[in-house]
Amino acid sequence: MAGPDVGWYLIVSAILFGIGALGVMLRRSPLVVLLSLEIMLNAANLILIAFSRQQGNLDGQIFALAVMAVAAAEVAIGLGLIVAMARRRLALDVDQADALRG
Amino acid sequence: MGNVLVWVIWFVAAGACLGTGVAVVSLTNPFYSALALIGNLASLAVLFLLLSAEFLAAAQVLVYAGAVMVMFLFVVAYLGGRADAPWAGGPPLLRAAAIVAAAALLVEVVVVLGLAWGDELTSPADVSTSFGSPAEIGEIFLTDHLLAFEITSIVLLVAAVGGVVLGTTREKEEGA
Numbered sequence: 001m002a003g004p005d006v007g008w009y010l011i012v013s014a015i016l017f018g019i020g021a022l023g024v025m026l027r028r029s030p031l032v033v034l035l036s037l038e039i040m041l042n043a044a045n046l047i048l049i050a051f052s053r054q055q056g057n058l059d060g061q062i063f064a065l066a067v068m069a070v071a072a073a074e075v076a077i078g079l080g081l082i083v084a085m086a087r088r089r090l091a092l093d094v095d096q097a098d099a100l101r102g
Numbered sequence: 103m104g105n106v107l108v109w110v111i112w113f114v115a116a117g118a119c120l121g122t123g124v125a126v127v128s129l130t131n132p133f134y135s136a137l138a139l140i141g142n143l144a145s146l147a148v149l150f151l152l153l154s155a156e157f158l159a160a161a162q163v164l165v166y167a168g169a170v171m172v173m174f175l176f177v178v179a180y181l182g183g184r185a186d187a188p189w190a191g192g193p194p195l196l197r198a199a200a201i202v203a204a205a206a207l208l209v210e211v212v213v214v215l216g217l218a219w220g221d222e223l224t225s226p227a228d229v230s231t232s233f234g235s236p237a238e239i240g241e242i243f244l245t246d247h248l249l250a251f252e253i254t255s256i257v258l259l260v261a262a263v264g265g266v267v268l269g270t271t272r273e274k275e276e277g278a
Contacts, residue, residue, distance in 0.1 A: 035139050065243070
């Protein structure tokens, strides 16, 4: 393929995954944690598509599409939870949200 | 010449991708974080295009950068000032542990890559020009991966119902 080999994509993906993981672990706002989760999912998508291209097999792209659908579902539920937390006047802080019971 | 252009585009897209990723994690205003994530998703779509995944690049921009992020921005706007996410707080030990864990993840991947470099990683398969086109993706999705397709639709349905249930206010909670 023209341009970089799959290894270059893997390096970008690894760094991106590290950034996302750092965001999930360091930040305390549930909104930013959700955004960082999206970064991690997209890093995984990049690897899937890079290997799909390298092997000449479309299965990886199908997997990436499924990941996109799951990510959309996860955002819908996550934002629903954040709005529910805000409605109940709970602090928007993942460190304080440590009880499942409403 | 064409190859040089591909490398230039790759470096611009990869740099934009990593830069906006850092911005998402480090900005204190979630609105700007969400905008940076849109840039991140768009530059990833460029990388997808370079990997001849045309349909996925389009889906990335439409579904992610379009629908999902607009939903996100609506929630940030709904929360208003409460959505602000200052950096302060958190035990320093926890922070150090998080940085070490992220660095360990990165080092692991880079070491594994370094060990595998040169063998299979540098000999991509030859593919036809229709590789990754909507027609091919659609055909394989509705034949070999039909089960995944149906399960995806159920996942999305459950998520939609869950979102409505979570967003519904019951009468007694109104005054809370």
